[in-house]
Amino acid sequence: MDRHPENDLHRLPDHLDRIRRYAADLLAGLDERPAAVAPDPVKPRPPAEGVGLEGALAEFAERWEPGFSGSAGPRYLGFVTGGTTPAALAGDWLTPVLDQNPAVDLDSTAPGLERETLAWLRDLLGLGGAHTGAFVSGATQSNTVGLAIAREWLGERAGVRVSDAGVAALGDVRVLSGTAHSSVLKALSVLGLGRDALRAVPTLPGREAVDVAALERLLDGRPTVVVANAGTVNTGDFDDLQALVALRERHPFWLHVDAAFGGLAALSPAHAPLVAGLAEADSVCVDLHKWLNVPYDSAVQFTRHRDLQLRVFRNNAAYLTDPAGDPDFVHLTPENSRRLRALPAWFALRAYGASGHRAIVERNIAQARLLGDLLAADARWRLLAPVRLNIVCFTLADAPDAGRIAALLREVAATGTAFLTATALDGVPAIRAAFSNWRTTDADVPRVAAALADAHTKVIL
Numbered sequence: 001m002d003r004h005p006e007n008d009l010h011r012l013p014d015h016l017d018r019i020r021r022y023a024a025d026l027l028a029g030l031d032e033r034p035a036a037v038a039p040d041p042v043k044p045r046p047p048a049e050g051v052g053l054e055g056a057l058a059e060f061a062e063r064w065e066p067g068f069s070g071s072a073g074p075r076y077l078g079f080v081t082g083g084t085t086p087a088a089l090a091g092d093w094l095t096p097v098l099d100q101n102p103a104v105d106l107d108s109t110a111p112g113l114e115r116e117t118l119a120w121l122r123d124l125l126g127l128g129g130a131h132t133g134a135f136v137s138g139a140t141q142s143n144t145v146g147l148a149i150a151r152e153w154l155g156e157r158a159g160v161r162v163s164d165a166g167v168a169a170l171g172d173v174r175v176l177s178g179t180a181h182s183s184v185l186k187a188l189s190v191l192g193l194g195r196d197a198l199r200a201v202p203t204l205p206g207r208e209a210v211d212v213a214a215l216e217r218l219l220d221g222r223p224t225v226v227v228a229n230a231g232t233v234n235t236g237d238f239d240d241l242q243a244l245v246a247l248r249e250r251h252p253f254w255l256h257v258d259a260a261f262g263g264l265a266a267l268s269p270a271h272a273p274l275v276a277g278l279a280e281a282d283s284v285c286v287d288l289h290k291w292l293n294v295p296y297d298s299a300v301q302f303t304r305h306r307d308l309q310l311r312v313f314r315n316n317a318a319y320l321t322d323p324a325g326d327p328d329f330v331h332l333t334p335e336n337s338r339r340l341r342a343l344p345a346w347f348a349l350r351a352y353g354a355s356g357h358r359a360i361v362e363r364n365i366a367q368a369r370l371l372g373d374l375l376a377a378d379a380r381w382r383l384l385a386p387v388r389l390n391i392v393c394f395t396l397a398d399a400p401d402a403g404r405i406a407a408l409l410r411e412v413a414a415t416g417t418a419f420l421t422a423t424a425l426d427g428v429p430a431i432r433a434a435f436s437n438w439r440t441t442d443a444d445v446p447r448v449a450a451a452l453a454d455a456h457t458k459v460i461l
């Protein structure tokens with residue numbers, strides 16, 4: 001048996017061909033694959049002797065792959081989940097083939113590919129030349145990096161270098177947000193600012209968007225970070241970024257914008273006004289493994305304050321480059337060594353450009369609207385918010401209750417047709433459907449509505 005990689009080496013082309021065929025079959029079956037699979041624990045096996053690549057592939061296909069969901073497929077509408085376009089897949093496959101480490105500019109042009117990709121993304125998102133970017137693993141990490149730079153800025157205003165003196169030197173910090181994503185709390189915990197630093201600011205009536213007048217009343221000269229939201233996960237709502245930028249003129253604060261998926265609204269001329277003002281933000285978070293439809297492990301972090309970013313993340317060592325000038329990526333994010341994370345996005349942007357990605361975004365928005373219209377016309381459901389972008393937030397018209405909604409969603413998932421997730425909006429138990437997959441067709445929308453109606457008949461008496 002081929003227990004040593006050297007033995008697999010001489011048959012590598014055959015192995016790759018086998019994996020390619022297996023992958024092609026999986027992709028061809030995505031439309032029929034259950035959107036979600038009820039977690040049924042696979043019994044772990046004890047560590048064993050190696051079985052070679054072929055044996056490992058056979059065992060994976062038999063024991064694990066059947067329990068994997070169709071999350072890359074067209075009717076997985078839970079959370080905000082993109083799929084993988086063909087070009088993004090090509091970039092991802094090639095990433096470990098060349099296995100570059102773009103942390104430093106010492107041995108290859110790979111970091112240059114990341115810079116090119118970041119410049120393309122900056123243009124796509126309508127950010128100006130004042131912003132510089134870096135790749136991170138996801139929006140949680142992007143929010144963490146943005147808030148770490150904010151923390152350094154707060155220190156600068158208080159006359160301390162938090163990156164040297166530590167967070168204790170900073171004293172009280174306030175982070176204000178209308179409808180902050182849960183990852184912001186995690187970031188505050190990681191950064192030593194603490195979850196308690198977050199103060200919820202009232203939102204506009206019936207909205208998840210921050211009430212800017214209420215925010216202004218809270219600004220009293222204390223050091224403050226405002227986390228603005230460009231696309232909330234429940235209803236896809238947007239803060240008025242331009243109003244926040246104007247407010248910052250009168251009361252200095254750090255403006256961080258969580259535009260994890262909503263940033264992609266910039267691609268649609270009809271929706272781009274939702275992100276007007278994004279270019280003025282001090283730090284911006286955008287996920288790529290959501291609406292850009294590249295595989296997981298991809299987000300970007302942009303900031304107008306690279307000097308502060310460098311202070312936080314610089315990683316001086318005798319064998320590394322000096323961070324002066326255009327710093328290497330090793331000096332800009334929490335990671336040192338990492339994969340060439342930009343390559344899937346580079347392939348996607350080069351293959352499909354702005355217009356190809358605009359078409360995905362606009363199609364998904366139209367699909368969300370269509371589902372919203374179908375549900376609004378059905379007496380079983382009640383929309384909890386207008387469909388502003390790609391998310392439909394709704395509930396049972398009659399006595400919405402978390403237990404009934406959970407049972408209903410389990411029933412929908414059990415059919416394999418679709419996967420939607422539960423939430424609560426203003427205390428009302430609710431359901432949300434998020435459209436962000438390039439594979440979703442308009443014909444999928446009535447199928448989802450029908451699966452919901454069938455589950456309603458079965459579960460809701």
Ligand SMILES: *Cc1c(COP(=O)(O)O)cnc(C)c1O
Pocket residue numbers: 080137138139140141181183231232233258259260261287299
């Ligand atoms: C998804 C999401 C996040 C967290 O993203 P991860 O990629 O899961 O780390 C943060 N903010 C918003 C608004 C999101 O939609």
